[in-house]
Amino acid sequence: MTPMAKTSPWAVLVTETARSCLMADPAWNGDGFSAEPERGWRAYTGLMTALLSRTPAALAEFLPDCAGAHLWFEKILMQNRAIGFDAHDYLYQSWAYEAHDVGTTTGFNGDTTAALASIEARTLVLAPPLDLFNPAQAARDAAAKIPGARFVEIPSVQGHQAATSTKPEDAAFLNRVIGEFLAKI
DSSP, rough: OOOSSBHHHHHHHHHHHHHHHHHHHHTTTTBBBOOOOOHHHHHHHIIIISSSSSSSHHEEETOOOOOHHHHHHHHHHHHHTTTOOHHHHHHHHHHHHOOGGGGTTSSSSTTTHHHHOOOOOOOOEOOTTSSSSOOOOHHHHHHHSSOOOOOEEEOOOSSGGTTTSHHHHHHHHHHHHHHHHTTTT
């Protein structure tokens, strides 16, 4: 529900760094991966799953010490591998993500502000205050440019993960706010 009207330079640097983690692996041959990028995968996971999608406060809720952090990191590596992470898929997703700009919609000639100002639908924009991947300011800016849009801050220290079911209270908040919004349509 957090519309990123246009991928920010910050987010571009995040995705570029994540790609660099993967492509620094010896399995990268310049055109693709000749094998699973083991070292690149570890670096990517550390960046994207541990550091950018969570906050220090969120991790402190369940990581009591350094040994716990190492165990959790290994668990996350295994979970992500089990769901079928594909490095090539991430590369293409990240390039598509970087190209996102509602201003490129037909008729707006790259004018993101005009594209947002043309939205006539009732709009709800939600974002957590500590999202290190898609900073909340991008959501605030988009909401400010959409006529009549309502911005709601997700009261969570979970960062990017606040928009998931990681914490039941975050999911309950989202369900309540979105439900109230939809009930008024």
